[in-house]
Each structure stands twice: as C-alpha cells, then as structure tokens.
Amino acid sequence: MGRGLFGILGPPMIGPSSSHTAGAARIGLMCRSIVQADIAEVTFFLHGSFANTYKGHGTDRALVGGLMGMQPDDERIIRSLDVAKKEKIKINFVKTDLGNVHPNTVEAVITSKNGETASIVASSIGGGEINLVSINGFHADLSGNYNAIIVRHKDKVGMISKITNMFEKNNINIVSLSNNREKKGQTAITIIEMDGELSPNMLTDISKTADIYSVSNINKI
Amino acid sequence: MYSNANELKDLCDRSGKKIWQVAIEVESEYNETTIDEIRQKIKENIDIMRQACNKTLKKEIPSISGLTSGMAKKIFSYMGKDNAIFSKEILKSVAYSLSCFEVNTSMGKIVAAPTAGSCGILPGCLFMLAEKINAVDDDLINAFITAAAIGTIIEKNATLSGAEGGCQAECGSASAMAAAAMTEMLGGSVEQCLHAGSMAITNVMGQICDPIAGLVEIPCAKRNAIGVVNAILCADMALAGIECFVPFDEVIVAMYEVGKALPATLRETGIGGLAGTPTGVAARRKIFGE
Structure with missing residues (x-):
C-alpha cells in the first residue's frame, strides 16, 4: 500500500520543497519536542543541499518555524525569524560538513534558558519525512510519526x-x-x-x- | 488491493466500478479509515489547492529567491484575447497551475501533488475542467482520488522524485495523474484513463530536473504549465480513441529506468542543464553570493 492516497495528494505544506520546508519544519518541531524547555539560543549547522540552498528555499524559516511550534502548513513560517527575534531567541546558521549523512541534514545545538544544551542531528529524507539521527551524540532512529x-x-x-x-x-x-x-x-x-x-x-x-x-x-x- | 495498473483495471472490470471507487475502498480498508473521513480530508486538500490556484491570478507575489513573479497574472489577463492561440479554458488551466506554483515559491500554503515542485499541474487541470463541465464538489473529489490512485502506482513501481528520476518523474507523473483523472471525469473507460496516463508520461520521457541555483523554481513553473497542456492533450487523445502502444505498467518502469540512467548532474542537483548555463550560474552567485 505504501503511503496511500494521502502520500500522493499531500502533505498540505508551506512551499517550495517538501524536503527543504515541510521536512525542515518537522525537524524544528522534533527539536522543540525533545528540548521541552524555554530556548535561549540555537545554532543550526547545515549540511549538503541544506547548506547550499537554505536561503533560497526558506529552510532557515522552516526550521525556526518548527522550533516555535509551527506545523509544516502554518502560514506564519515565512515570518518565523521575526517571531523568534521578538521572543528574544538567538538564531545562528552555519554551513558545515557533517560527514557521511543524508544530503539534507542539520545539527541543531540548542541552549535553553535554564543553561542546558542539547545537540540534535536530523535528516529530511523526502516528501516531508524525517529521520532523527542522534541526540547528544547518542545514535537515535526516530521518524516523528509515532x-x-x-x-x-x-x-x-x-x-x-x-x-x-x-x-x-x-x-x-x-x-x-x-x-x-x-x-x-x-x-x-x-x-x-x-x-x-x-x-x-x-x-x-x-x-x-x-x-x-x-x-x-x-x-x- | 492493487499494486499496478493492470491489477487496478482487473478490480474495476470485475466489479464494474470506476478507478476512484476501487481506490477509496482500498484506502479505507488498508488504512482503517472510513470513506467519509477520506472524502473529507480530500476536500480539505482541495480547499487549500483552490486558494493557491487563485491567489496570484490578479496579484503578483514574488518568490522567496526574487527570481520570478507575476506569470499567472500575465496569462490570466492574456487569456481570451484575440491573439491567443490556445482556448481560454486551456490558458485558464495554465494560469491556475502557475498561481499554485507561485504560491509555492513564495512560501505560501500548497498541497504536494505528488510533489511540491509539480503542485500546480493536477489542480490546474481539474479545477478548469470542473468549471467547464459544471461538476459538483463530489465529482471533483472523485477525480482527485483517481489521480492519487495513479500516483500510488507510479510511486510503487517507479519513482516520483526528481532527485531519483528527473522532472519526468515529478511533472510527468503529475501530468499522468491529471490526464487519467480528466479522462474519467469526462466519462472515459478505465482503459482510456490508463492510455491517457501512459501517453502523458511517454510525451515527457527523459525530461531532466535542472533547477537554477538548485531551487524549485526555474524552470519548474513552466514545466508545470506544459504539464497541464500535456495532460489536457492526452485526455483528449484518449477520449478520441487514440491508444498508447506500450501499456501503463511498462511505460512507468521505462520512465524509472530512464531516470536512473540520467547523470546525477541532471537530477535535482542544480549542476547541469539550465542550471549549468552562464545565466544559471550567475543567478546562483547572485542569490547565494558564492
């Protein structure tokens, strides 16, 4: 059966690319769900196609949108960087090489207001699907679908x-x-x-x- | 349950049902959802697509990259003029698809159908045809179900990804989905629907994915436009009785093989084709400052 009819007709999402925006927003949501604390600062280390095209594809806005709790079809994603600024969350983007990982991969290093830090590596693997690769250096394998x-x-x-x-x-x-x-x-x-x-x-x-x-x-x- | 077009046709033939009827029953059974829930969810997606197909017809919204804007508006105001070669309906269908695509590139809300890069083709075709034949909402929902069923078969036996199969896999598949759905909307047989879909992919077989600066934008918008026209042509050809010599299941496997044989530079890497032209390279430098 594969993904069924709604794998073809869907997902509803903010454009322009299911990998670069829908998947990125879901990675942001996953980070939010893992950290569960007020965030002070995030640095996104972008790898591969994420590093090369993030500005033109709005991947930066989608990652931050997800981090702020916006779903992949939330029309506020386009303004997410301003929303983060208003909430005094410091956001940095750094192009990097994360080694032998999927071309659309990001490492988010998140510092919470309580001083704790977390490092989350995740890939956007197509059609808005994601794969969490590691948390704080521990190998993980999560889709976010459960x-x-x-x-x-x-x-x-x-x-x-x-x-x-x-x-x-x-x-x-x-x-x-x-x-x-x-x-x-x-x-x-x-x-x-x-x-x-x-x-x-x-x-x-x-x-x-x-x-x-x-x-x-x-x-x- | 069906895993290819031949099995789908068998199920339809034995039960006397249309593609959408078989597809919705299969979806309901395997995903443990009711038929009403499926129809409601399709309707919600249709509402999003309808907004996207109308949003830039009269108002320009530039893309995030700043490379494109205003194509839908231009065609929408041009259609119906004395000089226009295509009928008003065909150009309206193109305008809808460009509007949907411009919403996509400006970070607005769309529905991947089957991908974001090909999101304009299916709704562009079906909304135009629904207006032309005064179809009610239920007919439109049925048409989208038929289109999605064709998409599931391509995904299962080939690919819908530009990175894997080039543009033929994204816009070609969307075009096949739209051609089959329009054929069914106009009373075509299951066989005719499959001929329409086969011809739509056949017509663009080998189409590469060469986005400038690696962005889903140029030439994707215009490939959505030709995808619409291709789908309309193939639906008309199938309804006129023209058949595709090679059956659907073989066509999509051939498309997949062609996709795999394409060099990586022509599969969504933003390196070859138009992306590699001096103009394409200059655009990349301008956007990314490289």
Missing part, C-alpha cells in the same frame, strides 16, 4: 525488560526499540516508538524505576 520516549539509564542487565514490561502491563504496543550506550556500565539510552501514548502515571512509574536517570516524552509530529 509518540516516543527516550530513557537514559544505567547500562546493566535487565533494564530494557524492566521498561518493556511496563509497556506490556499498560497494553501499549512497541513500534520500534533501539538501545545504545556511552561506555560499558555507564549511561545507556533506550528509544521506543509506540502505538498510542503513555499516560502521565506510566511516565512517572518509568522515571521512578531504579537506575533510570531521566525519561523524555516525544510527541509525534
């Missing part, structure tokens, strides 16, 4: 089953699961995409589990 959680926890035996047991108990189906670690015995990160969504109670239960350091809830975009 609700997801990112769990930071100790790298030790049985952590994944503790988490997935809670999914089973709450009758939530897992779409995809990935896990990787910094170093043996130190911090690991588990990323789970799901059908449906987690209740606040379940999120609390997961975050209270021993050896789990943090849980971020990422809404589908």
Whole structure:
C-alpha cells in the first residue's frame, strides 16, 4: 500500500520543497519536542543541499518555524525569524560538513534558558519525512510519526525488560526499540516508538524505576 | 488491493466500478479509515489547492529567491484575447497551475501533488475542467482520488522524485495523474484513463530536473504549465480513441529506468542543464553570493 492516497495528494505544506520546508519544519518541531524547555539560543549547522540552498528555499524559516511550534502548513513560517527575534531567541546558521549523512541534514545545538544544551542531528529524507539521527551524540532512529520516549539509564542487565514490561502491563504496543550506550556500565539510552501514548502515571512509574536517570516524552509530529 | 495498473483495471472490470471507487475502498480498508473521513480530508486538500490556484491570478507575489513573479497574472489577463492561440479554458488551466506554483515559491500554503515542485499541474487541470463541465464538489473529489490512485502506482513501481528520476518523474507523473483523472471525469473507460496516463508520461520521457541555483523554481513553473497542456492533450487523445502502444505498467518502469540512467548532474542537483548555463550560474552567485 505504501503511503496511500494521502502520500500522493499531500502533505498540505508551506512551499517550495517538501524536503527543504515541510521536512525542515518537522525537524524544528522534533527539536522543540525533545528540548521541552524555554530556548535561549540555537545554532543550526547545515549540511549538503541544506547548506547550499537554505536561503533560497526558506529552510532557515522552516526550521525556526518548527522550533516555535509551527506545523509544516502554518502560514506564519515565512515570518518565523521575526517571531523568534521578538521572543528574544538567538538564531545562528552555519554551513558545515557533517560527514557521511543524508544530503539534507542539520545539527541543531540548542541552549535553553535554564543553561542546558542539547545537540540534535536530523535528516529530511523526502516528501516531508524525517529521520532523527542522534541526540547528544547518542545514535537515535526516530521518524516523528509515532509518540516516543527516550530513557537514559544505567547500562546493566535487565533494564530494557524492566521498561518493556511496563509497556506490556499498560497494553501499549512497541513500534520500534533501539538501545545504545556511552561506555560499558555507564549511561545507556533506550528509544521506543509506540502505538498510542503513555499516560502521565506510566511516565512517572518509568522515571521512578531504579537506575533510570531521566525519561523524555516525544510527541509525534 | 492493487499494486499496478493492470491489477487496478482487473478490480474495476470485475466489479464494474470506476478507478476512484476501487481506490477509496482500498484506502479505507488498508488504512482503517472510513470513506467519509477520506472524502473529507480530500476536500480539505482541495480547499487549500483552490486558494493557491487563485491567489496570484490578479496579484503578483514574488518568490522567496526574487527570481520570478507575476506569470499567472500575465496569462490570466492574456487569456481570451484575440491573439491567443490556445482556448481560454486551456490558458485558464495554465494560469491556475502557475498561481499554485507561485504560491509555492513564495512560501505560501500548497498541497504536494505528488510533489511540491509539480503542485500546480493536477489542480490546474481539474479545477478548469470542473468549471467547464459544471461538476459538483463530489465529482471533483472523485477525480482527485483517481489521480492519487495513479500516483500510488507510479510511486510503487517507479519513482516520483526528481532527485531519483528527473522532472519526468515529478511533472510527468503529475501530468499522468491529471490526464487519467480528466479522462474519467469526462466519462472515459478505465482503459482510456490508463492510455491517457501512459501517453502523458511517454510525451515527457527523459525530461531532466535542472533547477537554477538548485531551487524549485526555474524552470519548474513552466514545466508545470506544459504539464497541464500535456495532460489536457492526452485526455483528449484518449477520449478520441487514440491508444498508447506500450501499456501503463511498462511505460512507468521505462520512465524509472530512464531516470536512473540520467547523470546525477541532471537530477535535482542544480549542476547541469539550465542550471549549468552562464545565466544559471550567475543567478546562483547572485542569490547565494558564492
């Protein structure tokens, strides 16, 4: 079936290019969803076609629009840079080479007002679809098409089953699961995409589990 | 369920249904949505497209790059004049498609159909024809469903991406979708719809994707215009009884093979073709200061 009729007739979007504007806006939304804090400054490191054509395609405005919560079909995207300025968010664009990644890739380095920083790498892979490549250096693989959680926890035996047991108990189906670690015995990160969504109670239960350091809830975009 | 045009035709023949009827039933079954929900969502997309097709007919809105503006307005005020070679209807269809495309390049709201770079062709054709034959909203929704069904077949067996297959894959596919949908709107058989679609792709086979400065703008707008005229011609040819010698499923595979055989410089990289001309290179320097 592929993407079905609406993969052909759609998405509704701000032009001129599904990769350069719709996908870019969704990357901005994904960043917003991951950071979940008031943002002070963002530097977008643009790679490949993003670096070469971002001005003429409005990729800069789409990335910032998404970051400000605008959907890919939001007509305010064209004015997003002004909106960010008004909200006193500092935005920088830097052309760079991120190495062996998709031609439409960006690294967003985001500093929140609370002083925390995050680095998010994502690619716009065509038709408005995106792929989150990494968060803070940890490999990730997220499409934004499902609700997801990112769990930071100790790298030790049985952590994944503790988490997935809670999914089973709450009758939530897992779409995809990935896990990787910094170093043996130190911090690991588990990323789970799901059908449906987690209740606040379940999120609390997961975050209270021993050896789990943090849980971020990422809404589908 | 159908995975190519032959299977779609079989389903239509066995049930006596039109393409849109089969397509909406399949969509409803596989994506677990109701037929009413699908029709409503198509209608919402049609509303966005209709606004885009009318937005720059009387008012110029320059593109973000500053390279183009005002084409829709020029054709819209020219159509119907004594000198015009094409009929008013055909030029109106072109004006609609250019307006939709100008909304796209000025960062306005459009619906990819099947891509942003080819967004003007399908609505340009269908809105004109709906007005010409006084079609009601439901007929128009049906036509867009038929067009999308043709698009799903091309996506599944070939490609809709300019980076992969050149302009023939984007504007060629949009033209085929529009040609098939118009043929069905005018009472053509399923077979005639497929002939119209096959001929539309055949007519632009080999068309490269060579956007100046790598931007979805030049020559894309005019390739949307020729895509409209191509679709109208192919619908008329099919309705007149002209057939495409090679069947639809084989035509789209051939289109895909041709696309893959194109050098990368002619597949949306902004390097070859018009992009590589002195004028194209100068435009890139002017925009990006390189």
